[in-house]
Amino acid sequence: MITDKNEILKALSDRGACVCFTxxxxxxxxxxxxxxxxxLLCERIEAETIKAYREGKRFFLHGMMAGFDILAAETVLQVKKDYPEIQLVSVAPYHHNFFKSKEWKPGWIRRARIVAARSDYGLSLSENYYSGVYYDRNRWLVDHSSLAIGYCSTFARGGTRYTLDYAERQYIPTVNIYHR
Incomplete structure (x- = not known):
């Protein structure tokens, strides 16, 4: 896995080749x-990943959190077996004590570590947690992508809704696979 931020930014310089998950x-x-x-959810992620790949996308970015981010990354790694040009990019919001937050249960920590080890690129945007770090990470993902694939319930509030709305305000196409 490449972790040098400058190398990662160079690889991601073609925003048109990048997709983010939220x-x-x-x-x-x-x-x-x-x-x-x-x-069924994994099949939807797989279908959208393959569709994006066929449209020229090669870099698939995820926010490295328990839940949909890890599930999407695991699915991308499965798809990558048939499409080896796909590159998985793991973007953690911060590094120090990352797995200490309340969201992390042992099973999700194990899965996240496997995903991180199998990713082509990985970075943390900050060394430490700070208020707003997740929103900064979400904007970073969108700002480096030309498509956002999300899983967001209709009435959801919070980070996922914020990220999809932010993508739309930036004129980045979004796909919500929640009801597909």
Whole structure:
């Protein structure tokens, strides 16, 4: 995995080749025990990833959080087996004590570490947590992408809704796979 921020920014200089993911945390995803619903969600992520790839996208960025971000990254890694030109970019909001926040359960930490190890590129935008770090990360993802693929319920508020709305204000096309 390449972690040098300058190399990553150079690789991502063609914004038209980049896609970002945004979505809910585990509590707003299908129940882990509902394998059918989770499989359908992964199929939607896969279909949108392949569609974006066929449209010339090569870099797939995710925000490195438990829930949809990790699920999307895992799906991209599966798709990458058939489309090896795909590059997965893991963008953590901060580095120090990242897995200490309340969202992180042991299973999600394990999955996140596997995703990080298998990513082509990885970076943390800040060394430490600060108020607003997640919104800064969300804007960074959109500002380096030409498409945002999200999983956002109709009435959701918070980071996912903010990110999709921000993308639309920046004239970045969005796809919400919540109801597909």
């Amino acid at each position: 979505g809910h945390r585990p509590d707003k995803l299908p129940e882990e025990s509902d394998l059918k619903e989770t499989a």
